[in-house]
Amino acid sequence: MKTWLKPLLIASMALAFSACSKQGPESAAPAASAPAVAAAGSNTIGLAISTQNNPFFVTLKQGAEEAAKANGLTLITVDAQDDAAKQIASIEDLIQKKVKVILINATDSDAVVSAVKQANAAHIPVITLDRSINGGEIASHIASDNVAGGKMAAEFLLEKIGKQGEIAELEGIAGSSAARERGQGFHAVVDAEKGVKVAAKQPADFDRAKGLSVMENILQGNKKIKAVFAHNDEMALGAVQALEAAGLKNVIVVGFDATTDAVAAVKAGRMAATVQQKPELIGKMGIEAAKKIIDGQTPEKNIPVPLELVK
Numbered sequence: 001m002k003t004w005l006k007p008l009l010i011a012s013m014a015l016a017f018s019a020c021s022k023q024g025p026e027s028a029a030p031a032a033s034a035p036a037v038a039a040a041g042s043n044t045i046g047l048a049i050s051t052q053n054n055p056f057f058v059t060l061k062q063g064a065e066e067a068a069k070a071n072g073l074t075l076i077t078v079d080a081q082d083d084a085a086k087q088i089a090s091i092e093d094l095i096q097k098k099v100k101v102i103l104i105n106a107t108d109s110d111a112v113v114s115a116v117k118q119a120n121a122a123h124i125p126v127i128t129l130d131r132s133i134n135g136g137e138i139a140s141h142i143a144s145d146n147v148a149g150g151k152m153a154a155e156f157l158l159e160k161i162g163k164q165g166e167i168a169e170l171e172g173i174a175g176s177s178a179a180r181e182r183g184q185g186f187h188a189v190v191d192a193e194k195g196v197k198v199a200a201k202q203p204a205d206f207d208r209a210k211g212l213s214v215m216e217n218i219l220q221g222n223k224k225i226k227a228v229f230a231h232n233d234e235m236a237l238g239a240v241q242a243l244e245a246a247g248l249k250n251v252i253v254v255g256f257d258a259t260t261d262a263v264a265a266v267k268a269g270r271m272a273a274t275v276q277q278k279p280e281l282i283g284k285m286g287i288e289a290a291k292k293i294i295d296g297q298t299p300e301k302n303i304p305v306p307l308e309l310v311k
Contacts, residue, residue, distance in 0.1 A: 042074075043072065043073050043074060043294060044073070044074040044075075044076060044100055045068065045074070045100060045294075046078070046094035046101070047076065047078070047103045048080065048090055048091050048103065048104045049077060049078070050087070050105050050106065051080065052081075053081070053207075054232075056232065056259055056279050059259075059280050060280065060282050060283040061077055061283060062283065063279060063280030063283025064283035064286055064287050066280075066283075066284065071288075073287065078090035078093065078094065082206075083107065084108040087108075087111075088112060091104065091115035091116075091118070091119065095124060100124070101124065101127060101290040101294065102125070103126075103129055103286045103287075105129045106128065106131045106132075107173070108173070108176060109133050109134045109175060109177045110134050110135075112133055113133060113134060113135035116133055116137070125290075127140045127141070127286055127293075128140075128141045129282050129283070130142075130178065130279070131176055132177040139301075142286050142305065143304070144278070145304060146177070146178055146182045147185035148185060149182060149277070149307050150181065150184060150185025150187075152185075152275055152309055155189055156272070156273050156311065157227050157272075158189065158190065158196065161196075164196065165197075166196075166198075166224050166226055167190065167197065167228070167229065168200040168201070168229075168239075169183070169186065169202075169230075170203075170204045170231060170235040170236070171203040171204065171231055172204075172205065172231035173203070174203055179231050186229055200225070204230070206232045206234055207234055207235065208235065210238065211235030213238075214235075214238075215238060215239040216242045216245075219243070219246050223246065225251060226251060227251060227252040227253070228243075228254070229254050230253070232255060232256050233258070233262035233274055235255070236262060237255070237265060240270050240271060256274060257274065258276030258277065258308075263310055266311065273309055273310060275307060275308075275309055276307060276308040276309065278306070282305055285303055
């Protein structure tokens with residue numbers, strides 16, 4: 001190679017290297033990642049649900065799915081399996097996906113506050129379903145009046161036992177607003193009656209198997225129980241199993257949610273009543289509130305869902 005060509009060749013190679021380096025990661029990464037971020041957040045709603053092991057929340061999810069489909073929205077559902085830490089992590093994942101709105105059915109009303117604040121910081125609106133959250137900014141809360149439902153259950157139960165006798169109460173997950181509010185409404189009525197005593201009050205975590213074992217334990221120490229109020233139907237159905245196994249047939253059992261199994265048990269005379277919420281409607285209304293936000297509108301801060309007593 002002629003000596004005068006060498007400087008030209010070196011200069012050409014340097015120029016080419018410089019051009020390649022400027023078109024490397026700094027420009028290529030945004031080109032590759034930008035469409036993915038836009039697609040993930042385009043009309044996409046996140047639903048963080050407490051558990052799919054409970055028929056009530058399965059129905060709630062189905063209501064949300066149907067409404068999302070009808071409104072041309074994409075729904076990403078994450079299941080916490082009643083684990084607060086898992087729910088926080090899954091909400092953080094929804095934030096990373098840049099969803100437009102996050103619907104939260106909280107496992108623990110206090111623990112999930114940190115995740116709500118992260119969503120607030122990312123400017124992602126949060127809507128709560130069925131259970132409230134004790135902190136952060138909430139765009140809308142959609143739920144039945146759990147306090148009113150607890151009162152409804154108590155008034156029916158007292159009528160059935162003639163305002164006399166001992167009662168057992170099976171509580172939901174400690175820290176959940178549903179357990180706290182249903183218990184609050186129940187005691188607002190029952191504690192005012194002198195002839196009635198809540199002889200046993202234990203958590204069974206909204207779970208049928210735990211409802212069975214807790215009720216078995218209660219009956220080992222006290223077979224004078226005349227009535228049972230369970231904070232949800234799964235625990236009520238577990239209590240019914242324990243009562244039947246113990247040969248106690250005249251105990252009044254009242255649940256909460258009006259799941260398919262519970263309504264069937266009421267019709268069969270195995271349960272006395274259940275407070276009917278409408279989980280499918282809660283899910284549907286959650287999507288509709290999220291759609292309003294996506295469309296630049298403001299949903300109502302509190303959206304009540306009607307209650308009925310199935311007896």
